[in-house]
Amino acid sequence: MSALRLVIFDVDGTLVDSQGHIKAAMETAFQAENLTPPAPEAVLGIVGLSLNVAIAQLAPELDEKAVGRIVEAYKGSFSTMRAADMPSPLYPGALDVLEGLAQNDDVLMGVATGKSRRGLDHILDAHGLKRFFVTEQVADHHPSKPHPSMVQAALAETGVSARDAVMIGDTSFDMDMGRAAGVGTVGVGWGYHGVERLTAADHVIDEFQALPGTLERIWSV
Template sequence: MSDLRLVVFDVDGTLVDSQGDILAAMTVAFGDVNLPVPSQEDILGIVGLSLNVAMPLLAPDASRQTHHKLEDAYKDAYVQLRASQGAALSSPLYPGAREMLEHLQQQPHTLLGVATGKSRRGLDKLLEGHDLMSTFVTEQVADFHPSKPHPSMLQSALSETGVTTDCAVMVGDTSYDMDMARAAGMAAIGVSWGYHDIKVLTAADVVIDSFDALPAALEQIWGR
């Protein structure tokens, strides 16, 4: 029986703070189609969802064609913003993130993964910018899965690594992450520094306030 453990991280709002670029790109996208820009609260509320799900929530009265235009305009604006600064500056790692990833990576029976609403291209640029290309053994992106909270991303991560649900944990900042973990039969750790209020992280087994608290939270879950 395998003794491998898997820790899957969300990206935006969990490992990196990309809200500046997200808000700016949304402002550009909505301006391009002459629609009022949603509030910051509403925009950050959809972070983690795939764009084809997020845009109808932000512009419920717009047509499907307009939603597609919003998706394309957002992607283009985001790429331009990232290119102007570089991924490391436009989406900085949260304090303690790199150190915790390195700590977990050094554990012989712990595997790391990501499950993100980002595209394959977007994730690659981010990992390259932060020199994290060899950190994760499984990387699940929006291109190939239904949007969170559908469990497809986590099911694929489990399949790719051979880890069982009782030895896997999802770490994220949104209710979508917590609900995705529950749908996949996995434990969930919420983080308080992201884009959703911790009050909505009701499906989390535990919520942590810093990366320093993650090892204890993992042991709490796996020691039950």
């Protein structure tokens, strides 16, 4: 019998294109503190980190209380967008690939995201994706990426060994997290960090349709 395999997906910048919402929420949050919002490219550079860590990196001069207020304002802005039923769109090919991988009895899928539990639930429910994932790791319960805690928890929950698991993501944080946990890594070129920052990836793909073949190559070694 084949060993179980696990494919762990990042969410923002990998499964869904959430940059519009992220940039808008960050701008609103900084303006609530009468601060100049960070440049859009700086905001995209911290996507994937837990929110408090991300804010602290964007504005290192702020104290902990100010960071906390911006975090809450950001969450409030995102809640407003959720209430308006404005889910971030899936990337082209994402749903087809998830459907295809789900046909394999020996392949399990999960997510490891800097999103909160509430934020992840909104995306999964909006796009009908919850049926695909047997393990869901969110920022509420783990240290920020690139700490390997999320991947380690996904392995423990599924019983899959690290050598049979692969982390899929668009940022250097995802690749470093996967490597720290001892799993394979696949970077995606359509996300927020750019291919030039995915040097820690074992493989880099530029379209979703390339993922199944890449996974086969990884697991055939």
